[in-house]
Amino acid sequence: MSEQPSEGGGESTFTVIVAAVANLGIAAAKAVAGVISGSSAMLSEAAHSVADTVTELMLLVSLRSSERPPDEDHPLGYGGARYIWALLASVATFVGGGVFAVYDGIHTLTHGQDPGDPLVSYIVLGIAFLLEGYSLRTGLKQASGEADRFGVHIKRYLRHTPDTAVKAVVMEDSAALVGLVLAAAGLLGGQLTGSGVWDGVASLCIGVLLVYVAWVLGHANSELLIGRPLPAQMRAAVRAELLADPHVVDVLELTTLLQGPREALVAAKVDFRDMSTAGDIEQACDRMAHRVQERFPAVRRVYLDPTPGPAQDSGVSPAASSR
Numbered sequence: 001m002s003e004q005p006s007e008g009g010g011e012s013t014f015t016v017i018v019a020a021v022a023n024l025g026i027a028a029a030k031a032v033a034g035v036i037s038g039s040s041a042m043l044s045e046a047a048h049s050v051a052d053t054v055t056e057l058m059l060l061v062s063l064r065s066s067e068r069p070p071d072e073d074h075p076l077g078y079g080g081a082r083y084i085w086a087l088l089a090s091v092a093t094f095v096g097g098g099v100f101a102v103y104d105g106i107h108t109l110t111h112g113q114d115p116g117d118p119l120v121s122y123i124v125l126g127i128a129f130l131l132e133g134y135s136l137r138t139g140l141k142q143a144s145g146e147a148d149r150f151g152v153h154i155k156r157y158l159r160h161t162p163d164t165a166v167k168a169v170v171m172e173d174s175a176a177l178v179g180l181v182l183a184a185a186g187l188l189g190g191q192l193t194g195s196g197v198w199d200g201v202a203s204l205c206i207g208v209l210l211v212y213v214a215w216v217l218g219h220a221n222s223e224l225l226i227g228r229p230l231p232a233q234m235r236a237a238v239r240a241e242l243l244a245d246p247h248v249v250d251v252l253e254l255t256t257l258l259q260g261p262r263e264a265l266v267a268a269k270v271d272f273r274d275m276s277t278a279g280d281i282e283q284a285c286d287r288m289a290h291r292v293q294e295r296f297p298a299v300r301r302v303y304l305d306p307t308p309g310p311a312q313d314s315g316v317s318p319a320a321s322s323r
Helices: 009-037 040-066 081-111 119-150 154-160 164-192 197-226 234-242 280-293
Strands: 248-260 261-272 297-304
Touching: 009 040, 009 261, 040 081, 040 119, 040 197, 081 154, 081 164, 081 197, 081 248, 119 154, 119 197, 164 197, 164 297, 234 261, 234 280, 248 280, 261 280, 280 297
Parallel strands: 261 297
Antiparallel strands: 248 261
């Protein structure tokens, strides 16, 4: 993506709240239907919805935590808190949904199960499909709007966005719809054949699906926790802004860091012209910082270090200027 990170914090919160409310009601309905019908797949789906609800609650905590302003103990802010909570949310999806579903599926296949009346389960699955579809629509609407603003395809946006809350909602709701179809297929297979094998296989498939979603989300959040730079096109644009100043000879080193969906840091070692005075360099650093921040509002901090280039004699460089 070639633009600044997303600035839709309010939209992200609304998207997560919609998903949490939908999943909470769905979880209760699935659990009741699973007990009545004796369906392993329905109980796996109930665990799936419970895990999704816990995930969304953690995402809400992450959104609130990351909005705290910088202070003396955390001068760079709390943007990383979002990714810690989001990583814990992916663990909840893995343990609460994936592991339970795989275990329940294996238990059904090894111990057998007599299919019960699937009518209630079909009704619950239909209602759940509508609610999950609405939640997914809300997430996709936000993601599509952000993708259009960046001028990229929505798939590319979801793959690279630092707004992991929206990414989590879209992936989990998509997995939920697939899981509902699998549960319905397991119920239908058991109804037609009188065998609980279909239900156990459906539960296993749901478990594998959830483990995959948890791995993808965990990997995305771990990358951001370790430290991910701005997109290549944006880094090139930042470098161009620095080189555009008449006192700059070269940008020797450029380091960028995403600290959150709406917060980034830029640091650079800059080679200035030999004839530039200390005052010229100070004014140029302030000017360049303003230009970068005006073009990319998400860049909250710009640190510029005047550094002699390889062609210059080594010596004491002017004092670093930062903003």
